[in-house]
Amino acid sequence: MDISLDIPGDAGYVLPVLCECKRHGFKELSSNIYTFDCTMSKLNLSVIDFRVSELENDAGEQESQQLEVDPAEITSEVRWNYGLEVLEPDGIKRVVSTVAAEDRAVELIRLYLHNNPAATVIELAPQYEALNHATMSLLPRGTIPSSHIKYAVAGISKESEEQGASTNVIGKSFDLGDSDDPLPADIAAADLLVVPLSISNHKDLGVLLRRFSSLGKPDASLVLAMDSSLNVSAAILEAEVFERIFDVHTSVALYKKRQTEHANGPTNGYTKGTSTKFDLVIGEPPATSSGSSSFCCALQATLGTRLSQCPQAAAEQRPPGLDHSRQQCVHGCGRRHSEDYEDVAVGPALAGRIVMSDTTDDEFQERDGMLQVARIFNSPVGNEGVRRCLEASVRIQGIGDQERFLLLTILKPGLLDTLTFIEDDRMKVPLGESEIEVDVKATGVNFKDIMAAMGLVAVSLIGNEASGIVTASSSAAASRFQPGDRVTLLWEGMHASKLWIDHRLAVHIPDSMSFDVAASQPLVHATAHHALVNVAKLRPGQSVLIPLPLAAEDKCRLLMEKYNVPKGHIFHSRDASFVKAVKRVTGGRGVDYVLNSLSGELLRVSWTCLAPFSTFVETGLRDITNNMRLEMRPFSRSTTFAFINMANFSNAEGLDVLGKILSDAFAFVHKGVLGAAYPLAVYPVAELETGCTAME
Known part of the structure; x- marks a missing residue:
């Protein structure tokens, strides 16, 4: 990085920037960044070869540091269910009673979570072993994120804690502690508390429920599973800060913390009843039908003094006072019932419930005389389809069969x-x-x-x-x-x-x-031809040092028998011992050419093997890429250091040069002077990894 001493530092000064970016490897980018003054005449800052790379996320090492994300959890679906804020207590009871008694607690929780999708839940458990039968685990998939569920465990032992750690429940568990202990500091207050039936026989039930109820937010709700309509748990809760919204005999009850503020409007107990007073206006069409008149009359009776009637002359315009979403909903209900009079008995009542409630919803549908609201939930079915597409699958296909x-x-x-x-x-x-x-x-x-x-x-x-x-x-x-x-x-x-x-x-x-x-x-012949003929200008009678990976005796025998290389001219290239051997064979003079592919220390010592007026041709990339240093002393013998990389012939002029190199090299192949590399191992494409491993 180079930075000019007088780089502008005034606030608001705009520095034009030029960035050149290219790929460097498979997952890296290399950038050159240049920053100029406003006139584009002076370079103020330059960053050369700034590299960025994709991060490899090792889930094993980071599992404790971050939440594991399922890449398939990306689809959603619209679900309709009854709106708690616009239901009477009897309506909630009707909805919950449609299922079997043992399933009513789950149905009530599902109804609550439908109306509060972002809610957090804490369920009380008598011991860790009971987590396998937790109420929250019975909810349909996709109802609530697992990160929103926690379990407060009342009684623990070393054995039960170890057993609980191995359970596969959705959510995390924690020790509720004794009554004298402070509440866990890392547990946030929940929107919904769940008390299962299994807790009713706890020996210190009163102390336990009082401690558990303190884990709820100031406006928290509580679902209580019961075996009788007035059991001990219900009495304890009602003696504390909770009031009962409704209960279904021998099955379940819904509680909500008592609110200290005064209610300004009607409430079903679930809402706070703090609706702000406002005037409502119904715009009637000039020619009213019996159905619309009946609807308007019923709505007036429902809303009472909050309602005023719009004159017919003004009704032809946009109905006044409909800037409020709930007022617009009343207008919409009236418009619907002007065409469908079958539900005129429930329509005004439902419209009144919407207006007088605290709901923020503005879209409803009627089912069985009650209002439903829509929510967008994670879709397990859709996610499974995505997951099948993401799963790795192995299919044997011929490359030649591919279009x-x-x-x-x-x-x-x-x-x-x-x-x-x-x-x-x-x-x-x-x-x-x-x-x-x-x-x-x-x-x-x-x-x-x-x-x-x-x-x-x-x-x-x-x-x-x-x-x-x-x-x-x-x-x-x-x-x-x-x-x-x-x-x-x-x-x-x-x-x-x-x-x-x-x-x-x-x-x-x-x-x-x-x-x-x-x-x-192509690569070996073109590289050797360019290095020895074009760059080094090798002449008959001159010597060349070529490092080869000769670790086995059979490879040495191959050089001697097939290429007539004397045994004394074959050295060990795994360490620097070959330097003394080269000096010994050449009488201390050194070689005329080194065609090198070694790196690091072995490159440095190979550089010292040159005779006067000789040439060192580097074909390796590692030291070049890492910008390693090169000793200068061998240059005192009038030597030449050159580097060749066939990848550099990428422009039009380079293609001409590379093409000529390839043609000249294969002219010797056609004449029979150059033959095939030996030994040659051939692998099918299916064994590509095996072939690469053998080469490695």
Whole structure:
């Protein structure tokens, strides 16, 4: 980072910024950022090669620090249920009584949560073992987030606590503690408290319920499961701060904390009855029917003195006073009942309930003479459909059978088992005017691919060599290639099912050469030819030091028998001991050329093996990428240090140079001077990971 000393610092000064961004590896971006003055004439700040990378979220290490999120929990659905705020106590009782006695507590909780989707719940449990039969666990999936549920456990022992820790209940449990202990500081007050039937036999029931009731908010509600209409638990609660809203004999009761403020309007006990007084106006049409007149009369009787009637002359305009949402609802109900008179008996009463209640809802539907409200809930059915799409599935498919074009990539660099084929976006544009289309038959895997897959070098596409058959040729390439030609290719992203590539990066292969052999040759032949012929300008009789991974005796034997390399000229390259061996073989002079791929300390000592007027050609990427230092002393012998990277030939001029290198190298192949790499291991695509592991 470079910062100018006189960078503007005035408030409001706008600094124009230019940012150049490109991919660096599979999951990194490299940016160059330049900040100028307002006239764009002076550079004030520059940041070169600023890199950002995707974060790998290790759920195992961070499980205790963050909530695990299900990526499939993204769908929702609209559900209608009865609105507590617009129901009379008898109406709530009617709704809850429609289910079996043992299910009424769950039904009442579900009704409460429908009206209060963001509510938090604490359920009382006699001991940890009882959590397996908790009332909240009986709710339908998607009713409430698990993070909104907690369980206050009354009686604990070391054994029961350990057993409770292994239960699979939805939500978290905590120790309620003794009456003299302070309440847990990390437990927030809840909107709804649940007292199950199993707690009624507790020996200190009064103390327990008083302590538990203090966990509710000032306006909290409480659901009590009962075995009789007036059991001990109900009496204790009513003696404290709770008032009963309703109860269903031998099953369940709903309580709410008593409010200290005075009610200004009618209440069902569940609401606070604090509706602000306002005048209501009904606009009647000029020609009233018997149905609309009946509705208006019934509504007037329901609302009493709060209602005034609009003159017919004004009724032709927008009904006055309808800026309030609840007043608009009354107008809507009147409009509906002007066309449907069957429910005229309940319509005015329902409209009156809406107006006189504290509800913030503005959309209702009538069912069985009662009002329902809508809520948006998480949809378990929809989420399951999404989850099935997200689940990893393995299907054996032939690459050649795919209609889409595929490209090899790695999802997590460093993990070879995440190598996978994805759709090749490069093939979504038309064939270029200088390109050919090639049906890929084989691709070559070299050590650079392994380093890229392991995340050791920054490349965005894997694979540099391939072979196949030309299937289409552009006008500029027609003079060189025709459909049916057998070719080998050198570029990036070659592990693909089909390729569109510049014709300069392709060469013909002999008819006798297999596609497997052809795919193994472009990179090694082009690199060696460019390094030794073009850069080093190697002449007959000169010596070359080439590091090879020769850990096994059979590889040494291969060099001696197939390539006639004397045994004394084969050194150990795993450590720096080869330096003395080179000096010994060359009589202390050193070698004329080093074609190096070693890194770190081994690169440094290889650099010292040069003779006067010699050349060191670096082909490795690790030290270049890491910007390592290079000793200067070997330059005193008039030596040359050069670096070659075939990926640098990406512009038009570079493609010409790379194409000539490839053509010159394969001219020796056609003459029989250069042969195939040996030994050559061939793997099917299904064993790609095995082949990469063997190379590694």
